[in-house]
Amino acid sequence: MNAPALSQARCGDCPIRHRAVCARCNADELEELDGIKYYRTYEAGQPIIWSGDVMNFVGSVVSGIASLTQTMEDGRTQMVGLLLPSDFVGRPGREGAAYDVAATTDVVMCCFRKKPFEELMERTPHIAHRLLEMTLDELDAAREWMLVLGRKTAREKIASLLAIIARRDATLTPGGATNRMVFDLPLTREAMADYLGLTLETVSRQISALKKDGIIELEGKRHVTVPDMRRLMEEAGDDSDGGFLG
Amino acid sequence: MNAPALSQARCGDCPIRHRAVCARCNADELEELDGIKYYRTYEAGQPIIWSGDVMNFVGSVVSGIASLTQTMEDGRTQMVGLLLPSDFVGRPGREGAAYDVAATTDVVMCCFRKKPFEELMERTPHIAHRLLEMTLDELDAAREWMLVLGRKTAREKIASLLAIIARRDATLTPGGATNRMVFDLPLTREAMADYLGLTLETVSRQISALKKDGIIELEGKRHVTVPDMRRLMEEAGDDSDGGFLG
DNA sequence: GTTCCCGGTTGATCTGGGTCAAGGATGATG
DNA sequence: CATCATCCTTGACCCAGATCAACCGGGAAC
Structure with a gap:
């Protein structure tokens, strides 16, 4: 190197x-x-x-x-x-x-x-x-x-990842986690796919689907608004704290 | 409890x-x-x-x-x-x-x-x-x-699990890992499925397939003979030591 | 400005593995 | 011995997600 x-x-x-x-x-x-x-x-x-x-x-x-x-x-x-x-x-x-x-x-x-x-x-x-x-x-x-890799659907995987990133940002933001969250994705679609055991096409499609269903809003490709974190957590398939940072 | x-x-x-x-x-x-x-x-x-x-x-x-x-x-x-x-x-x-x-x-x-x-x-x-x-x-x-959960196929997953169990037995057996290995599966098909992120039907089918292809031999449902560990490792998709014990 | 490039989106099609369903073997129990 | 329960196998079918392919959009280089 x-x-x-x-x-x-x-x-x-x-x-x-x-x-x-x-x-x-x-x-x-x-x-x-x-x-x-x-x-x-x-x-x-x-x-x-x-x-x-x-x-x-x-x-x-x-x-x-x-x-x-x-x-x-x-x-x-x-x-x-x-x-x-x-x-x-x-x-x-x-x-x-x-x-x-x-x-x-x-x-x-x-x-x-x-x-x-x-x-x-x-x-x-x-x-x-x-x-x-x-x-x-x-x-x-x-x-x-x-658990995410072995048992969750593509949509649940994406929601889990978004929840983790949002939560991470919350800990860095004074005020912490609220119902509404705004953050930038630090990963490309391909990196997200590698993280989730998916293809980048599936990642893209599922993000589009979450957008269509109003779970998230997108400004450009990276800037995400989650109007209601609880709905996102439901999509993730569990209410758990779900904190993968490791 | x-x-x-x-x-x-x-x-x-x-x-x-x-x-x-x-x-x-x-x-x-x-x-x-x-x-x-x-x-x-x-x-x-x-x-x-x-x-x-x-x-x-x-x-x-x-x-x-x-x-x-x-x-x-x-x-x-x-x-x-x-x-x-x-x-x-x-x-x-x-x-x-x-x-x-x-x-x-x-x-x-x-x-x-x-x-x-x-x-x-x-x-x-x-x-x-x-x-x-x-x-x-x-x-x-x-x-x-x-890596197993996110990226391997069902057949590779089964082979990976068998390789791990064989290797575990090898460490407990005087003589250690040889080309030919014999051991008992300590898990039901369902437990294997839960471990591998599969269904028990898929586990069963893939084990049958590995048997048909001569990668393993089965006596009853649990007693396994691996005639050539190298072939099993190839099926597992990598040569890595692959030791999941934790 | 134009071009190129890279990351992203979307569509069409294919397929691995899930789902549903019907038996088969083995071993415990009466 | 028959019965039953468990675990396993196999078949038929289906669908979520992979694959292949075309295209979009924005920013950097010219």
Whole structure:
């Protein structure tokens, strides 16, 4: 893979409150991170890691959206996770990457060199603890997605995805989830298809159908208004919190 | 849920080398577990935990097979994990169960009361560490399964499942995986269908097809011989290690 | 402006797997 | 032994979603 632009920065520069390790960005042990932490930026479409590559860093997404995908020899692909700001990338204690990671939009990552990070983890149990919690969250999310992939119809799949994206935006928006929600799709139709185990044509058709039925409104191809979140949730086939972020 | 038979036992009685916490069964901190550890048995078909139930224990499977399933209001179900001997159940730090857990065959569980277990985890970092590793394994497995659910054909799904079960048996069998493998299916056709996002009729048909094509041989409904594992792997659609155990 | 390109839409048709329905085997029970 | 229940198999048919193909629209390059 190609080498993206790399910039060094002190911890205090962390632009957001990270959910995991970086959540400690202003805390005591952070002093120890000087010199092992840096930022990287990736352009939309760029690969971040290839499955099987040796990963010599861990990190978390600062801005933008990255995707985890698995690929078969014949080219069939399945997206197995979406990485949103504050999500963690990397597997302490593992050598290689398990899946392809790519930037879906422009992405800024906050990285830590792996070795020192692991040593830090040894010394500070609550970091390991936080990491375990995040991993459990991701596991829940992945298993919830298994239900979507295995048992839901195309329409339900689309509604589930829209609900997740809306809910994600809600957590980033002061005020949070309301009945009416407005957001931009951060994914192409093709990426949505890869996420949902569908073809892009089916994605397009089902979005059109949801629009025709008044479940959503569309402005351009990406800007979505959901006039009534409850109706969208019904279309998704369950009332569950349904939060796949992993 | 009903209360299954419960028997107390000292740690030294642990019948197998557990992969995770129980891996410490003969180690120092185990002394501390006296009184918070016990065994439970469940009959095939019995529920172990309902999704949403308060879970006051964690534990690991000693013998038998348990399944994790998610269910929609209308009854559609998706199995999201198989728990084999040595697999861990429970979520330190979480109140409720996230999915239904049920005994697929007769199951013996080695349980720890949750509170004391969590306290023990606080004090002994390497248990937390081991737990993180196991959770990462399960996450990998779940994501691998997402590829199966989202993109593979019915025939590939069946082959993938057979390959996983064969490989699991191989790890339990001295000698390990060979070209020729013989094992018993621990799942009904319906359970396989729930695991694979198919109907039981399709499962049955595809198994018949694999038999007709000489990929597998069947004796009765459950006893399977795979004359050539490589051919089965090809049918599964990838050469990957494909290990979904979680 | 014109052209090109890329992401998206829509239509026509095909098909894998779902659905509905009718047996078949095996093993438990009286 | 007959009965019954469970699990499994197989057939006939149907439909949701895949496939193949044509076209649209907006933005970047010339």
